[in-house]
Amino acid sequence: MAKTSSTTTASPSPGTPSPPHGLRDFYENPAVPVASGPSRSLRQARMLARALEPAGASGPRTVLDIGCGDGTAAATAAPLLRGHRLIGVDWSQDALTRARTRLPYAVRGELDGGGLPFASRSADAVLFSEVLEHLVDPDAALDEIRRVLRPGGHLMLSTPNLAAWYNRALLLAGVQPVFSEVSLRGIHGRPGTEVVGHLRLYTARALREFVAASGFTVVALKGAPFHGVPRTLRPLDRMACAAPTLASILLLHARRA
Template sequence: MLDHLTANDYERSCTSHDLDVVVDAIAAVAATRKRARSLLDVGCGYGGIAATMRDQLGIPDAHGVDIDPEVISEARAKGISAERVDVEREPLPFDADTFDLVTCFGMLDYLPWFDGAVADMSRVLVPGGLIAVALPNLGSWHNRLSLLLGYQPRDIEFCSRRAVGLAPYYRSERYRVPVGHMHTATTRAFREFMNLMGFTEVRTLPLSPSNVHTRQPLRAIDSVLGRFASTSRRFLYLGNKTKAPAELTDDGWWRPKP
């Protein structure tokens, strides 16, 4: 099932370590509707995830965009029509109402604001189309435990030199290297946000990627609390596009005036 995933995919994306769960969840929803003909993976990386979804879901037309120019050639080699796009600053290079399925796995948390990128994903998604988003969970049990003990949640970085203030259970030096996570959301906040952006929730599932190896007793905690989307380490949101995003009515003092 995961033949398209390379070492690069596994290194780049946590979702690649949970991809069977993600594909099964999308397939269950897709089985109740007209067959999807087109897919866009926003933040496609090396393309293994998009290629796997294309084959497993029987979607003939698969596209991807990513900010990193080094990933594009491998994604194209896997049959993905991939382009370099900075979704924070550039619109998606597609017409409105183009894709039946838009996916975005572990990319939004690298942006200062989610709404501009998600609004553009909504634009290119057909009415009634499906969006699938995976993110680190701000309300995860390990973030709650870190805050309770006075430590910094790993998924929120504010120093580009080193991930600072982490709990002792992040012993490995690789956890101390900043990866660009600016912030993320709880499942409750993300559901409310997606409703604001014109989506109706279909399902929100817990994700517990296998690339993170925890020791006892943390492993035992994860085996229990990781079963719930509200406390799992990551989550997968599935939603239908049902209306246009809410209008922006307040510029806010923090935004530069035109």
């Protein structure tokens, strides 16, 4: 949400890479952002640290950061999860190359097709940060996460809020909401400067219902600010976190049934 103009289009120029032919080409492009703001990452990490027992009490826990991107979210969480085993997972080779500079373990895996390279009930917790909105088949993704989590295991999920406070105002003005996208090749009808490949968006109510229908028990839903909000509006964005239904980012803690 770095610009306030309602329409921005991307025009090819000499030396510009050719437009992506599909999602795989899009996400393997090094220019595509693969990390989100530190405030969201830190809030999510604190939620997980509170949920897990200290490593000394019952041994290390296995935490998978699925869709780890360049590893910044897992690296932010690592100091709060000392003694636990943190493993980054992504299917983008470009993202994994960057993640391995920040994490001791980063492996290739997919939420569909071949599935994740982990045994059933082998993980104690899953970080799922800013991934759900990019998926063609979110139902299959949560099925696979449920498979690798042990009973009672924790899911820490974050995703943009379609009903964020500013999106409500934008819709009233006939402007495409922030976070929503109509093309992989350019921005049309909404504020912002980056195409990031969002396919699905959730309100707080929709996210709760979707996760519960996928075999999880929702423990808590909180809000987090969005790093792309203009500086002058950031105090309002932080205030909105007190009401998750209005917050920029939804942070959901659930447990495998």
